[in-house]
Amino acid sequence: xxxxxxxxxxxxxxxxxxxxxxxxxxxxxxxxxxxxxxxxxxxxxxxxxxxxxxxxxxxxxxxxxxxxxxxxxxxxxxxxxxxxxxxxxxxxxxxxxxxxxxxxxxxxxxxxxxxxxxxxxxxxxxxxxxxxxxxxxxxxxxxxxxxxxxxxxxxxxxxxxxxxxxxxxxxxxxxxxxxxxxxxxxxxxxxxxxxxxxxxxxxxxxxxxxxxxxxxxxxxxxxxxxxxxxxxxxxxxxxxxxxxxxxxxxxxxxxxxxxxxxxxxxxxxxxxxxxxxxxxxxxxxxxxxxxxxxxxxxxxxxxxxxxxxxxxxxxxxxxxxxxxxxxxxxxxxxxxxxxxxxxxxxxxxxxxxxxxxxxxxxxxxxxxxxxxxxxxxxxxxxxxxxxxxxxxxxxxxxxxxxxxxxxxxxxxxxxxxxxxxxxxxxxxxxxxxxxxxxxxxxxxxxxxxxxxxxxxxxxxxxxxxxxxxxxxxxxxxxxxxxxxxxxxxxxxxxxxxxxxxxxxxxxxxxxxxxxxxxxxxxxxxxxxxxxxxxxxxxxxxxxxxxxxxxxxxxxxxxxxxxxxxxxxxxxxxxx
Numbered sequence: 158x159x160x161x162x163x164x165x166x167x168x169x170x171x172x173x174x175x176x177x178x179x180x181x182x183x184x185x186x187x188x189x190x191x192x193x194x195x196x197x198x199x200x201x202x203x204x205x206x207x208x209x210x211x212x213x214x215x216x217x218x219x220x221x222x223x224x225x226x227x228x229x230x231x232x233x234x235x236x237x238x239x240x241x242x243x244x245x246x247x248x249x250x251x252x253x254x255x256x257x258x259x260x261x262x263x264x265x266x267x268x269x270x271x272x273x274x275x276x277x278x279x280x281x282x283x284x285x286x287x288x289x290x291x292x293x294x295x296x297x298x299x300x301x302x303x304x305x306x307x308x309x310x311x312x313x314x315x316x317x318x319x320x321x322x323x324x325x326x327x328x329x330x331x332x333x334x335x336x337x338x339x340x341x342x343x344x345x346x347x348x349x350x351x352x353x354x355x356x357x358x359x360x361x362x363x364x365x366x367x368x369x370x371x372x373x374x375x376x377x378x379x380x381x382x383x384x385x386x387x388x389x390x391x392x393x394x395x396x397x398x399x400x401x402x403x404x405x406x407x408x409x410x411x412x413x414x415x416x417x418x419x420x421x422x423x424x425x426x427x428x429x430x431x432x433x434x435x436x437x438x439x440x441x442x443x444x445x446x447x448x449x450x451x452x453x454x455x456x457x458x459x460x461x462x463x464x465x466x467x468x469x470x471x472x473x474x475x476x477x478x479x480x481x482x483x484x485x486x487x488x489x490x491x492x493x494x495x496x497x498x499x500x501x502x503x504x505x506x507x508x509x510x511x512x513x514x515x516x517x518x519x520x521x522x523x524x525x526x527x528x529x530x531x532x533x534x535x536x537x538x539x540x541x542x543x544x545x546x547x548x549x550x551x552x553x554x555x556x557x558x559x560x561x562x563x564x565x566x567x568x569x570x571x572x573x574x575x576x577x578x579x580x581x582x583x584x585x586x587x588x589x590x591x592x593x594x595x596x597x598x599x600x601x602x603x604x605x606x607x608x609x610x611x612x613x614x615x616x617x618x619x620x621x622x623x624x625x626x627x628x629x630x631x632x633x634x635x636x637x638x639x640x641x642x643x644x645x646x647x648x649x650x651x652x653x654x655x656x657x658x659x660x661x662x663x664x665x666x667x668x669x670x671x672x673x674x675x676x677x678x679x680x681x682x683x684x685x686x687x688x689x690x691x692x693x694x695x696x697x698x699x700x701x702x703x704x705x706x707x708x709x710x711x712x713x714x715x716x717x718x719x720x721x722x723x724x725x726x727x728x729x730x731x732x
Contacts, residue, residue, distance in 0.1 A: 238518040246495035259347040262317040281681035293581030294328035353686040354380040362389030369402025369459040374409025391447040391703040401458025412437035426503030448473040457481035465507035482515025482551035509538040511548035569617040584678035593676040593687035
């Protein structure tokens with residue numbers, strides 16, 4: 158799990174990954190429509206209904222039927238896969254935001270820091286930014302309702318509302334004595350799929366695609382056309398950490414780079430009606446321009462369709478790390494009383510015939526965890542030019558780059574919000590900075606950060622310390638502690654001493670994180686992305702390939718015999 162994924166989960170930034178889905182509401186017929194199967198369904202429904210009725214009638218305390226049923230449904234669906242979900246009427250708006258990318262609100266990311274909900278990043282050009290709210294502002298109340306100690310479930314609802322309505326937001330701004338009040342006129346907020354695109358190294362067009370919500374294809378097309386008008390002779394499409402979204406948008410994006418009537422993806426399910434073929438149906442923008450697609454371990458679903466299809470068609474060189482491996486398709490269906498049911502109905506297959514799904518949800522371990530498909534089940538497929546690709550493993554890049562790993566210290570500074578908080582302090586003291594792709598902290602400024610952070614709680618445990626603690630516990634149990642205790646204490650002191658040098662040893666990576674966060678204070682999301690590209694090993698590799706047309710073409714046309722890759726074990730099992 159990347160540091161940014163960990164941060165997203167721990168800090169509860171409002172940026173929720175969305176699963177691959179297909180819009181529309183449809184009816185559903187049982188696949189095994191035989192007498193025995195239908196009897197089993199009817200029997201168990203009757204048992205459940207009788208139990209639920211008696212429970213509500215007889216239980217010592219009066220149950221809440223709605224909450225009880227929601228818990229039961231969620232537990233049942235959790236035994237299948239993480240993408241099959243029941244969406245209650247109360248959750249509809251949040252679900253629509255996840256799939257459509259727009260809602261009524263102030264236009265800002267928020268995150269929990271300590272006991273407070275804080276403005277994490279106002280969206281450039283939207284209500285929060287126009288009203289004067291800044292990253293780091295602590296939300297005290299909204300329209301007179303206190304937000305102190307309240308989580309996103311409460312504060313998020315208070316901030317959202319009908320376009321045109323007013324949210325009176327009281328905040329405490331760092332560096333100011335008295336609270337500040339902002340009247341923010343809510344508006345229709347539409348999250349961009351393409352937050353940033355630019356020219357790099359003179360003639361390479363770079364496009365950052367963060368989601369596959371409505372109009373993703375149109376946004377990529379607009380960026381592509383603009384970059385070509387600026388003189389781009391090659392394109393880098395960045396799908397790293399993109400969790401996916403709408404299938405149709407994946408097809409639309411592939412269509413920009415390949416001819417009309419080209420197979421992009423096939424769906425096959427247990428129910429015959431889900432066996433579908435998706436082909437390009439529009440005239441492309443450019444079928445010749447050299448193209449690189451970048452992926453990461455958190456590129457999933459629709460991202461993998463785009464990367465996998467362009468790889469299978471030998472249209473793009475894939476660079477980076479192996480993708481997540483989500484080859485499942487969901488369909489949303491309307492239920493009674495305004496609720497929805499999102500259910501996995503099929504697997505998808507790229508043009509070569511492979512499915513990238515890496516986790517086997519059909520067989521769970523006793524503890525409920527899920528294993529990856531056995532290496533023996535992984536099969537070989539071939540691209541248009543005969544290059545070897547594999548199923549069951551996500552999308553394996555043509556050119557693999559080691560994933561950037563951050564130290565425990567750097568992760569701690571991010572998760573404990575020290576990077577975030579110092580960026581706020583820095584922005585209060587500096588009215589402007591250089592362009593995001595040029596901004597660098599001086600050594601003096603870095604030392605000022607180190608001095609500041611040492612006044613904060615940044616305690617962290619290294620892997621060596623954790624291993625030493627395990628050793629101590631094992632030694633105590635085995636009765637050998639008295640023999641090794643002296644050596645243990647000596648080693649412990651050496652580790653503690655080495656930690657004093659961590660701010661020097663990991664200076665480069667900490668500066669990268671600091672510069673990106675600071676840049677976002679001045680240039681918002683564009684600044685964050687632009688800054689992160691300065692020292693990007695994946696991008697460096699991609700640019701090297703795009704600058705060498707012969708090398709790019711050679712990768713796509715050379716058939717290399719490869720050993721079967723192993724399932725990676727570095728990512729967490731899902732449960």
